[in-house]
Amino acid sequence: MSWIVYKGFQPGQLDFGWPVWTLIALWLSVPVLFYFCMAHATYLWRVRQKRLAGPSGNDVVVIVLGDLGHSPRMAYHVRSLVKSGRFVHLCGYLESTLPDFLYDDDTVDLYEIPVIRRRVWIPYLVFAAFKVVAQCCKLTSLLSTVIDKNTEYVLVQNPPSIPVLAIAVFLRKTICPHVKIVVDWHNLNFSILNLKYHNDNHPAVQLLRNYEKYMGKLADYHFTVTEKLKEFLQTDFGIDGARISVVHDRPGDEFVPLKGDKRAIIKELAVLDGFRDADKLIVSATSFTEDEDFGVLVEALKKLDSKLDSRVYMVVTGKGPLQKKFLDAVAQNKWSENLIIRNVWLPVSDYPKLLQVADAGVSLHYSSSGLDLPMKIVDLFGCGVPVVSMDFPALHELVTDQNGLVMKNNSDASELCDKMYRLLYEVDLKPGALRESARRWDQEWRNTKIF
Ligand SMILES: *[C@@H]1O[C@H](CO)[C@@H](O)[C@H](O)[C@H]1NC(C)=O
Ligand SMILES: *[C@@H]1O[C@H](CO)[C@@H](O)[C@H](O)[C@H]1NC(C)=O
Numbered sequence: 001m002s003w004i005v006y007k008g009f010q011p012g013q014l015d016f017g018w019p020v021w022t023l024i025a026l027w028l029s030v031p032v033l034f035y036f037c038m039a040h041a042t043y044l045w046r047v048r049q050k051r052l053a054g055p056s057g058n059d060v061v062v063i064v065l066g067d068l069g070h071s072p073r074m075a076y077h078v079r080s081l082v083k084s085g086r087f088v089h090l091c092g093y094l095e096s097t098l099p100d101f102l103y104d105d106d107t108v109d110l111y112e113i114p115v116i117r118r119r120v121w122i123p124y125l126v127f128a129a130f131k132v133v134a135q136c137c138k139l140t141s142l143l144s145t146v147i148d149k150n151t152e153y154v155l156v157q158n159p160p161s162i163p164v165l166a167i168a169v170f171l172r173k174t175i176c177p178h179v180k181i182v183v184d185w186h187n188l189n190f191s192i193l194n195l196k197y198h199n200d201n202h203p204a205v206q207l208l209r210n211y212e213k214y215m216g217k218l219a220d221y222h223f224t225v226t227e228k229l230k231e232f233l234q235t236d237f238g239i240d241g242a243r244i245s246v247v248h249d250r251p252g253d254e255f256v257p258l259k260g261d262k263r264a265i266i267k268e269l270a271v272l273d274g275f276r277d278a279d280k281l282i283v284s285a286t287s288f289t290e291d292e293d294f295g296v297l298v299e300a301l302k303k304l305d306s307k308l309d310s311r312v313y314m315v316v317t318g319k320g321p322l323q324k325k326f327l328d329a330v331a332q333n334k335w336s337e338n339l340i341i342r343n344v345w346l347p348v349s350d351y352p353k354l355l356q357v358a359d360a361g362v363s364l365h366y367s368s369s370g371l372d373l374p375m376k377i378v379d380l381f382g383c384g385v386p387v388v389s390m391d392f393p394a395l396h397e398l399v400t401d402q403n404g405l406v407m408k409n410n411s412d413a414s415e416l417c418d419k420m421y422r423l424l425y426e427v428d429l430k431p432g433a434l435r436e437s438a439r440r441w442d443q444e445w446r447n448t449k450i451f
Contacts, residue, residue: 025109031064046176050149051178057150059087060451061179063159065113065135065164068094069348073186073225073249074157080445082107091144097254111146114138124198132163139167142166147176153450155182158212159189165215172218180220182450184247185229188212191369195290197229212276213237221450223247228394229371245448248397249271249375250441253383254349257437258356258383265353271344272357279311280424284355284362285376288320292364293390298329300414304420310340312424315354316343355380360423361387366410373398381436388419388428402432 016024021291060081064071071092082105090102091111102108116131147154156168165183171183191207197205200307216222216237222244224230230246233239258265266272275281286292301314316326323343328340346354355361361380367373370393377387377398387404388396399406405419405427423429445451 006104031284031300048175048177050291053151053178055150055178058085059089059148059150061089061091061143061151062155063164063168064092065139065160066093066157067095068092068110068241069094069209071157072099072252074155074184075099075102076250076252076441076445077155077184078102078108080442081451083412084451086451087150089151091142093145093172095201099348108388111142114143117224119346119446125277136163136167136421139164140171140340143167143285147171147179151176151179153182154179155184158183158185158216159187159192160187161212161215164209165212165219168216169218175422180450181218182221182223183219184217185216185224185233187225187229187367187372188232188369191371195368218433221245223448225249225372226394226397228397229369232369247447248444249373249378250444251379251437253442254352254383255355255379255382255437256352257434262357265357268385269350269354269357271342271346271354272313274340276311279313280359281315281357282360282362282420282424283311283358283380284314284316284364285351285366285379286316286318286320288322288326290322291366291368292322293366293411294322294326294329294364296411296413296416297362297364298326298333300416300420301341301370302333303332303414303417305336305339307417307421308336311338311340314339314341315347315358317344317351317354352379352383355383355385358383358385360420361385362416362420363387363389366390367392367394370394377404381433382432382447384430384437386423388416388423400432403429403436405429406434 014398027416042307047126062074062078063151064074068074068090072387076363078090079101081088087107089109089111091113093115095110095115102110116134118127135438154168154172157163158165168181172179187402189212190205193208194202194205199205215237216233220232220243224233224246225248227246230241230244233244248290263277272281284297288294304312312341327343335341358380363374363377365374365376373394377389381403387399389399389404389406390410391408395406405423407415407419409415
């Protein structure tokens with residue numbers, strides 16, 4: 001009977017090598033993984049079923065895939081939401097200081113979306129792909145906790161639309177059927193991309209356009225910054241007009257006409273060092289991006305310089321990608337003593353002060369889509385300052401012959417020079433700008449209807 005004697009393993013009998021052991025380990029882990037996934041899926045399914053009955057609160061989750069400190073419009077939305085008695089969860093990048101009320105208010109919760117930066121050099125496309133995947137993971141995990149049973153609306157800023165629109169729509173279709181997605185359209189992301197290609201039919205532009213279109217159609221409500229943008233969403237994206245509300249941008253509370261002593265304010269601003277009572281001040285705020293033409297401003301300033309017989313300060317505020325190009329162009333010219341050109345990056349608290357003491361504003365923004373409006377003009381009007389602006393389709397919803405001068409040919413430096421000169425010395429559009437200043441955000445916000 002010796003053949004049934006158990007002999008145990010012989011030394012060396014289990015030396016299968018690591019590939020076989022790996023396969024065995026994988027095979028053994030299948031039931032564990034399966035159990036884990038099923039448990040998770042069942043849990044998520046139950047969450048979904050429970051939520052189908054609707055939200056149990058009236059909270060709003062506001063998402064900005066950008067720096068919250070530089071998203072004034074979204075901050076005004078948040079403030080209005082809080083005023084109307086809602087609890088707000090605000091998600092975005094926390095790179096710069098936020099308006100005070102966002103910190104003080106115990107009805108606003110802040111959630112940081114981590115910024116993904118290119119730390120080591122890798123090709124742009126590889127980085128972009130990596131960034132989107134990383135953001136998808138981050139946003140999904142963040143939003144699936146921030147959006148809870150009390151959430152009624154999710155308000156998403158667009159652009160940027162990748163990947164945040166898709167994530168919001170995905171969550172709405174899966175575990176958050178109780179929320180309504182509201183897209184706040186500031187512009188069209190595909191038109192921003194098109195600044196690079198100047199070709200509507202470029203595959204990347206078309207892809208982004210379709211992405212925005214279909215994600216947009218899957219959302220529940222829409223706000224737009226202009227009537228023109230609403231028309232576009234209706235005609236080109238096929239979104240039902242009844243679900244779109246126009247909410248024009250309005251200046252914040254700090255942008256009001258000057259009340260106190262002009263001299264005292266001028267003294268507070270280092271950039272106006274040497275400013276005398278008789279001097280004039282032109283302000284142009286910018287983020288030095290592709291949709292602004294600084295070449296034409298520099299040329300116009302050269303012409304203005306030779307026309308002036310009293311002193312003018314030209315202050316360009318802001319920083320951005322094309323800043324160096326502008327400063328170089330300014331440095332290359334020899335300016336007379338009558339024109340003093342300065343570039344400055346002002347703290348949030350000083351910027352309204354500068355506008356309050358300005359005589360005229362210049363807006364070089366010509367809008368990638370032609371459908372949005374420059375916040376800079378809105379803020380200037382808030383302070384009652386008339387403007388010279390580049391022309392584009394939506395502009396006439398804001399600038400009229402009562403409050404500003406609009407370019408006929410955006411690339412004509414002589415015309416820009418003439419218009420700046422006229423605004424400073426020949427026409428008085430201040431009353432019109434002051435009337436515009438009286439229209440404020442709260443009135444516009446009533447148009448949202450759903451809130
Ligand atoms: C979308 O818009 C944002 C600005 O909000 C811009 O930074 C980003 O580059 C745009 N995306 C593409 C693919 O152009
Ligand atoms: C606009 O101005 C530019 C620069 O002066 C000029 O080259 C161009 O022909 C003008 N365009 C029109 C339509 O007048």
